[in-house]
């Protein structure tokens with residue numbers, strides 16, 4: 326491989342470089358610049374037939390798919406037309422090497438963009454795979470501000486599997502209450518839980534039962550809520566790129582009469598395995614291959630259902646369409662209901678089945694540091710919170726990234742965040758009497774480029790016999806998934822518990838009820854990065870930590886971060 330030389334073609338928006346030289350032939354690959362302009366606004370939508378305000382990008386909910394090739398630069402000029410609400414958009418799974426200020430996290434990498442303002446995100450999509458974007462401002466994501474990022478391999482490069490066509494699938498859950506009503510209930514005394522979503526959406530379409538509602542509120546015949554369909558040609562194999570943007574729900578995804586082969590997870594190749602259904606947690610992406618080899622005399626249901634919580638939310642439905650030349654005919658079969666919500670073993674088994682594709686593993690053999698994070702539900706001064714090692718984390722008004730660059734140590738708590746908990750004595754199976762946590766904006770400071778193991782430890786909530794599933798997402802890095810286990814992680818025999826020969830890299834991983842999940846990452850991306858539960862309500866209530874590493878190497882461009890907390894002092898008069 327040659328290709329170190331960069332040179333410019335006539336226009337500013339294209340850079341050409343020599344990508345590959347194979348037996349005397351060099352293939353030219355172009356790294357493109359995609360310059361997108363997005364206007365973000367509230368619009369009335371009837372995504373599940375019930376009319377409510379949703380956030381749209383250029384009028385669309387979910388937003389447009391970003392389609393690029395590895396190495397391309399993405400520029401997104403995001404104009405906030407929300408009128409009364411700030412905005413920040415996170416590019417989930419994109420590591421932002423060298424551009425930590427484009428991570429799109431309110432309170433961490435930027436001030437929320439104020440109404441009327443434009444924020445310009447610019448970053449390189451440096452690894453082929455399936456990713457997503459979504460709001461990272463309070464609970465704003467659940468209003469529909471999300472979409473897919475599909476990054477293909479450079480031309481001349483082959484993926485380790487083949488397919489004839491592809492489809493993007495955005496899975497989400499949908500509430501009829503607003504994110505404001507929800508956030509208010511969650512942060513009040515008495516605490517008001519958000520409950521289960523009214524609908525599940527597939528590519529922004531669901532079906533609420535409008536039976537007793539007026540047609541001006543809920544109209545089952547509205548074309549906006551007609552089911553999504555995915556067209557296939559008989560005999561061909563399709564790559565479905567699936568992302569879960571749910572705010573709460575863990576899901577299963579299945580296609581009537583068809584099995585699927587999982588080949589990619591969070592932008593990394595999986596040792597292929599076949600399954601009847603895919604379990605997918607908020608913040609995860611997968612690619613599965615599906616062969617359209619059933620009888621083409623009819624169409625087939627695609628469904629998604631809630632798992633891990635005892636929800637009454639109806640299944641989400643879409644149609645696998647074998648007959649594109651006819652009007653879309655829904656199958657007259659019963660849509661597959663999906664697996665039982667409480668079949669925890671099946672979910673754990675699938676987590677254990679996901680390993681790196683052979684030949685794609687390279688992992689530092691030992692950690693330099695081990696951090697254990699106990700996940701508990703707590704009270705703080707009577708408010709319900711989620712805490713990590715007894716600390717419920719809050720974000721400062723001044724974004725951490727700017728505070729670190731300016732050395733403003735007064736804007737967040739300088740006490741180091743706790744690296745462990747009292748694991749000898751803590752009973753993870755019972756409701757604890759320890760219910761008072763503290764709140765803090767403290768962070769973990771990691772030596773630059775060190776290898777860090779994180780063990781997530783689950784426990785009972787404040788409800789007897791209840792432990793929840795938490796999908797944890799790391800910004801700025803992928804991590805290796807070292808293992809999952811039941812019960813309390815044994816600190817004395819630690820590495821022996823790690824399960825995998827071929828740990829896959831991911832950016833989001835579930836922590837199963839009453840279990841532990843271990844992961845390893847290299848702190849090689851200068852900046853400060855969130856690691857958090859991807860459930861909106863849990864994040865709001867403090868289920869997050871921050872990892873700082875090498876932030877002294879970061880110089881934030883001055884134009885990008887003004888208008889909140891102490892950054893106001895940087896504004897020109």
Ligand SMILES: *[C@@H]1O[C@H](CO)[C@@H](O)[C@H](O)[C@H]1NC(C)=O
Pocket residue numbers: 338360361362400402
């Ligand atoms: C991208 O488009 C915006 C809006 O049209 C324009 O102002 C900006 O100069 C463009 N940037 C690049 C790098 O082409």
Ligand SMILES: *[C@@H]1O[C@H](CO)[C@@H](O)[C@H](O)[C@H]1NC(C)=O
Pocket residue numbers: 390392393475477491493
């Ligand atoms: C994205 O690009 C790939 C590869 O060029 C193509 O197969 C796919 O259809 C495109 N998807 C969209 C949504 O444009």
Ligand SMILES: *[C@@H]1O[C@H](CO)[C@@H](O)[C@H](O)[C@H]1NC(C)=O
Pocket residue numbers: 534535536537
């Ligand atoms: C509609 O109202 C009828 C009569 O009260 C009731 O039986 C039915 O469950 C309601 N359906 C829905 C979807 O609310």
Ligand SMILES: *[C@@H]1O[C@H](CO)[C@@H](O)[C@H](O)[C@H]1NC(C)=O
Pocket residue numbers: 582583584600601
């Ligand atoms: C799917 O896989 C299951 C389990 O291996 C098998 O029993 C079933 O026949 C397969 N279904 C199809 C449509 O291939």
Ligand SMILES: *[C@@H]1O[C@H](CO)[C@@H](O)[C@H](O)[C@H]1NC(C)=O
Pocket residue numbers: 616618619
């Ligand atoms: C359909 O394709 C799948 C995946 O390649 C294969 O496992 C299955 O046996 C095929 N079924 C039929 C009926 O050809």
Ligand SMILES: *[C@@H]1O[C@H](CO)[C@@H](O)[C@H](O)[C@H]1NC(C)=O
Pocket residue numbers: 635637
């Ligand atoms: C799940 O919810 C249903 C309906 O709300 C209830 O009847 C059932 O007992 C619940 N199951 C469990 C195991 O809690």
Ligand SMILES: *[C@@H]1O[C@H](CO)[C@@H](O)[C@H](O)[C@H]1NC(C)=O
Pocket residue numbers: 668670671674
């Ligand atoms: C999970 O895997 C174990 C061990 O392979 C097996 O005994 C069990 O039947 C599986 N359970 C489910 C629900 O798939």
Ligand SMILES: *[C@@H]1O[C@H](CO)[C@@H](O)[C@H](O)[C@H]1NC(C)=O
Pocket residue numbers: 758
């Ligand atoms: C729980 O905490 C309360 C208040 O500190 C205390 O009075 C009580 O004895 C504790 N109960 C147990 C079982 O430790």
Ligand SMILES: *[C@@H]1O[C@H](CO)[C@@H](O)[C@H](O)[C@H]1NC(C)=O
Pocket residue numbers: 699714715746747751759761762
């Ligand atoms: C949390 O803090 C309480 C009160 O300070 C203490 O009793 C308890 O042991 C702590 N729990 C953990 C898991 O560290």
Ligand SMILES: *[C@@H]1O[C@H](CO)[C@@H](O)[C@H](O)[C@H]1NC(C)=O
Pocket residue numbers: 706707758759760761
């Ligand atoms: C928790 O804090 C409240 C209010 O500060 C106090 O009344 C209560 O005793 C504390 N409970 C425990 C278990 O420490």
Ligand SMILES: *[C@@H]1O[C@H](CO)[C@@H](O)[C@H](O)[C@H]1NC(C)=O
Pocket residue numbers: 689774849
């Ligand atoms: C980080 O560590 C790896 C080995 O673990 C080494 O190959 C790499 O050069 C280091 N990078 C920097 C920037 O120090």
Ligand SMILES: *[C@@H]1O[C@H](CO)[C@@H](O)[C@H](O)[C@H]1NC(C)=O
Pocket residue numbers: 789790
């Ligand atoms: C919790 O589970 C235990 C053991 O299965 C049982 O004895 C107890 O009654 C359960 N408690 C509640 C509140 O469901």
Ligand SMILES: [Cu+2]
Pocket residue numbers: 794795796858859860863864868
């Ligand atoms: Cu959570």
